[in-house]
Amino acid sequence: MDAPNKEFAFAGNLEELKVKGRLVVHGRHRPILIMYDRGRVFALDNRCPHMGFPLERGSLEDGILTCHWHHARFDLESGCTFDLWADDVPICPVEVRNGEIWVKTTFGHTDPAAHWRQRLADGLAHDLGLVVAKAVHGQLAADVPRADIVRQVALFGAQNRDGWGVGLTILTALANLLPFLPEEEAYLALFHGARRVATDCDGEAPRRERAPLGSRPDLTALKGWLRRWTNVRHREAAERTLLTAIASGLSPPVLADVLLAAETERVFADTGHSLDFINKAFECLDLIGWQHAPAMLPTVVGQMVAARGAEESTAWRQPDDLVALCEETASQLPDLFAASAARQGWLDHATLARELLGDDPVRIVDALKAAIRAGAAPADLGRSLAYGAALRVARFGTANEHADWETAHHVFTFANAVHQMLNRIGTASADGVAAVRGILHGAMELYLTRYLNVPPARIPGENDEHLDDLPTDADTILATLLDAFDRQRQLDLAARLVARHLMLGHSPQALIATLARAVLREDAGFHAYQMLEAGVRQFTVWGNTDAGRHILIAVARYVAAHSPTERATLQTADIARRLMRGAELHQEAGAS
Ligand code: FES
Numbered sequence: 001m002d003a004p005n006k007e008f009a010f011a012g013n014l015e016e017l018k019v020k021g022r023l024v025v026h027g028r029h030r031p032i033l034i035m036y037d038r039g040r041v042f043a044l045d046n047r048c049p050h051m052g053f054p055l056e057r058g059s060l061e062d063g064i065l066t067c068h069w070h071h072a073r074f075d076l077e078s079g080c081t082f083d084l085w086a087d088d089v090p091i092c093p094v095e096v097r098n099g100e101i102w103v104k105t106t107f108g109h110t111d112p113a114a115h116w117r118q119r120l121a122d123g124l125a126h127d128l129g130l131v132v133a134k135a136v137h138g139q140l141a142a143d144v145p146r147a148d149i150v151r152q153v154a155l156f157g158a159q160n161r162d163g164w165g166v167g168l169t170i171l172t173a174l175a176n177l178l179p180f181l182p183e184e185e186a187y188l189a190l191f192h193g194a195r196r197v198a199t200d201c202d203g204e205a206p207r208r209e210r211a212p213l214g215s216r217p218d219l220t221a222l223k224g225w226l227r228r229w230t231n232v233r234h235r236e237a238a239e240r241t242l243l244t245a246i247a248s249g250l251s252p253p254v255l256a257d258v259l260l261a262a263e264t265e266r267v268f269a270d271t272g273h274s275l276d277f278i279n280k281a282f283e284c285l286d287l288i289g290w291q292h293a294p295a296m297l298p299t300v301v302g303q304m305v306a307a308r309g310a311e312e313s314t315a316w317r318q319p320d321d322l323v324a325l326c327e328e329t330a331s332q333l334p335d336l337f338a339a340s341a342a343r344q345g346w347l348d349h350a351t352l353a354r355e356l357l358g359d360d361p362v363r364i365v366d367a368l369k370a371a372i373r374a375g376a377a378p379a380d381l382g383r384s385l386a387y388g389a390a391l392r393v394a395r396f397g398t399a400n401e402h403a404d405w406e407t408a409h410h411v412f413t414f415a416n417a418v419h420q421m422l423n424r425i426g427t428a429s430a431d432g433v434a435a436v437r438g439i440l441h442g443a444m445e446l447y448l449t450r451y452l453n454v455p456p457a458r459i460p461g462e463n464d465e466h467l468d469d470l471p472t473d474a475d476t477i478l479a480t481l482l483d484a485f486d487r488q489r490q491l492d493l494a495a496r497l498v499a500r501h502l503m504l505g506h507s508p509q510a511l512i513a514t515l516a517r518a519v520l521r522e523d524a525g526f527h528a529y530q531m532l533e534a535g536v537r538q539f540t541v542w543g544n545t546d547a548g549r550h551i552l553i554a555v556a557r558y559v560a561a562h563s564p565t566e567r568a569t570l571q572t573a574d575i576a577r578r579l580m581r582g583a584e585l586h587q588e589a590g591a592s
Contacts, residue, residue, distance in 0.1 A: 008095065008102040017041065017101060024056050029105040030582040032092060035060065035076060042076050043094035043103045050086035050130065051575055065089075084122075087131050112142035117152065120194065124156045127202040129195050129569075133576030136190045141580065146186060150175045151288035153194045155295060160201040162208070164277045164299040166526045167193070167200030172284040173533035180512045180536065188520040191573050192529070210236065210298065212243035219245075219254065226262040227434075233305045238262070239298045246293050253428035255297070256282055259304075260421050260435035266309030267316065267323055268441045272414030274300075274307040275438060276530070279417035282424060310441070315448055320361055322448075326440040329365050333433045336372045343375030350547055352376070353388035361447050368443060379426070381439045382419030386538050387547050389415040389446055393531075393554035395456035398491065405561055408452050409527045412554070415442045416534035457491075457557070459550060461499035470496060474506040478514045481556070485518040485563040494560040495553045502549045512536055515555055523565040531558045 011025045011034055023034040024046050031046035033056050046055050053069035060066075064082070065074045072086030079089035090107040109115035116138030123131030139149050150171065157168045171193030178186055217225070222245045229238035245258055263275050278300045285296055310316045311323045348371065355367035368381060376384075389412040396408050418438040425435060460467060471477050481497040484490035501511050519532050535555035542548035 007106065008093075008104050011043070011094075011101045011103045014041070014096055014099050014101055021060075022056050023101075024054075025103070027105060030107070032103055032105065034094065034101060034103065035065070037063065037076055040077075041094050041096055041101060043092045044076075044079050045090045045092075045107060047579060048072065048086070049081070049089050049134075049579065052579055055089065084126050085128055085130065087128070087134065112138060113144050116142060116144070120149070120152060121156070124153065124194065124198045124201070125160075127198040129198075129572045130576055132194050132198055133191045133573050134580055136194055137187060137576055137580045140183075140187055140190070146175070146178050146190065147287055149190050150193070150284075151292075153190075153197050154284050154288050155292065157197040157201060158207065158292075158295050158299050160206050161204040161299075162206070163302040164281055165200040167197035168284065168299075169277060169280045170196045170526065170529045172280045172287065173529045175287050176283060176533055177512075177516055177536060180509060181516055182513055185513060185516050185520055187577070188570070188573055189516070191576075192520060192524070192569065195569065207299065210239045210243060212247040212294075213240055216244065216248050219248075219250065219258075222248070222250075223258045223261055226258055227265050230262040230265050230305050235302050235305050238305050239301045242298050242301055243294060246297060251428065252282065252285070252290060252293075253425050255293075256421050256424045257429045257435055259297075259300070260425065260438060263304055264435060264437035264441065266307055266311065267326065268310040268414070268445050269307035270303065272410045272417070272442075272445070274304050275421070276413050276417040277303060279420050283420070310445070316444070322361055322444040325361055325365060326437065326444060329369070329440055330434075330437050332369070333372075333436055336369060337378075337433055337436075340373050340375050346371065346375035346377070346380055348374070348376075349380060349384045349387060352381070352384035353391065353547075356385060356388035356443050356446055357391060357450070357453075359447070359450055361444060364443055364447055365440070368439065378422040378429075378433065378436045378439065379419065381436070382415070382422040383538075383541060385439055385442045385446070386412070386415040386419045386534075387542070387551065389442070390535065390538060390551040390554045392446060392449060392452055393558060394459055394495075394550050395453045396557065397453060397455050397457055398489075399455065400452055402561070404452055405558060406527055407449055409531055409558065411442065411445050411449055413527075413530045413534045414445065416538055418442055420537065457495075459499075459553060460492075460496040461503050461549060467496055467500045467503070470500045472504065474501065474504070474510060477501045477504075477506065478510060481514055482518060485560055488564070489561070491557045491560045494556040498553050498556045499549055502544050502552065505544070508539065508544055508548075508552075511552065512539070515552070515559065518559050518563065521567055521570045522563055523567060523569050525562060528559060528562055531555055 012023045017023055017034060017036045021036055025032050033044050033046035035042045037060060048055050048067040050070055050072050053067055055067055058065050058067045063076050065076045073082040074089050079091040081088050092107055093104040095102045116135045119131055120135035123135050153171055174189040174193045181189055222241055225241045226238055229241060245255060259278050263278055281297055281300045285293055316322045352367060352371050356364055358364050393408045393412050471480060477497055477500055484493045515532060519528050532555055535551050538551045539548045
């Protein structure tokens, strides 16, 4: 192709095009297909927007261009597709000047951010993975802030599904990790989150808005009402009460206390998912802005009021009545915290965590009460509970059934959510410590899962073990770790490599990015995202200490137990990235 002339470049002669019907021009730009159809000339990207097959090899009939790879059909004039899964073909301006064809070789949009925002809306609405991937990539390339992308997807998810779901949880978990992620992993994280939200909403009834009450009752009444409506499973009443609490201007910590008090009316409700979703809704609002609280927060209410509690299960009643033990202890909490209010500086988190792993529920509760007397705040108990639950995962014995990983995972992510919520509430609780029941429920569930550590897996790096048979260099350790995740059942090797990396004082950030890479290249299950994010959140509390190391070992063992997968999501993300960067995906095929 000749040198550009005022952005247009010479592409060929009209007579030649009329004879051949189509021409392809190459240069430093992407290949451009020039087509002649019924007296008019058209120019478009020669790479099919679906998977890059050369459109010059397609067929043209009645103004419809058909790709011969998966047979997507396009309107030749506009490039718009008749098959939404394939996406639209970018077109470019073309002019005929004195029998010569000139094309503008740039495919850019006048407002790329707006264009890709609309395409993300389209992709989400129709659950089109490739379109979502391109739109996320396009927005990032247009320097749209990551938080803006998260906000668009989160609001779509809240409006197009009748309740908070797995997709919004994954989106929020991955958005929380964005500060740890390099560019490539950030793109993957946003794509995974958006894709899962779109899938969650596909075919679902949209959310119906409710309104706050006309009155503004005081906090005590609102808190009591939400607990009441949760107990009698009255969703409409609970949503209006929560909307009223938001409209009353209650702060996020007070709202957290109100919701956690209602949520813990049931014991370990919905295997912990319900509380985890509530925590994620709060975290989502931290990311996208609390002005969206009326749209986001009520989405968790339906599941909260409908959830089944563990009080209905035999395991919590026999041979010990753990529900009664929790209720009795909960009744003592206000006095216990009141008596210890003046004490500060309690730091025995790790010791308490190990006591929570005991095999006597009464002793476990006694350990919690002793910690409170010694000055432990609710959030301190949450930190210990989360570490204890992480140790349960880190020591998960492979003699268990594979499905038992999820049992270990549920306690850990529940404990992390309780910890985050109690951290958020801080001293904002107005009428006691109802929300602290979450600690008791988590501690008893942790007790019930003690069989998962029989026999316990050995944690590498203990007792002066130096792991000197492993590489020393950080890059080699991390590459070996990714390689381990490439093969099945490499739990012990993955754990040892994590321990080795941290014990040598290498960058935790690089290790976290590698663990994220390991999850984001897989068709990860819901729990894998949760485990990764909860582990990273808990690691940041402890830093590179023995406890921090144990927590990331837990993450690595869980990921290793669930890898590798087919990686179809990664393939879609990779195709989108290559198409967006202008690469030719089918060079060999197109060369003939
Ligand atoms: S339809 Fe063109 S590459 Fe799939």
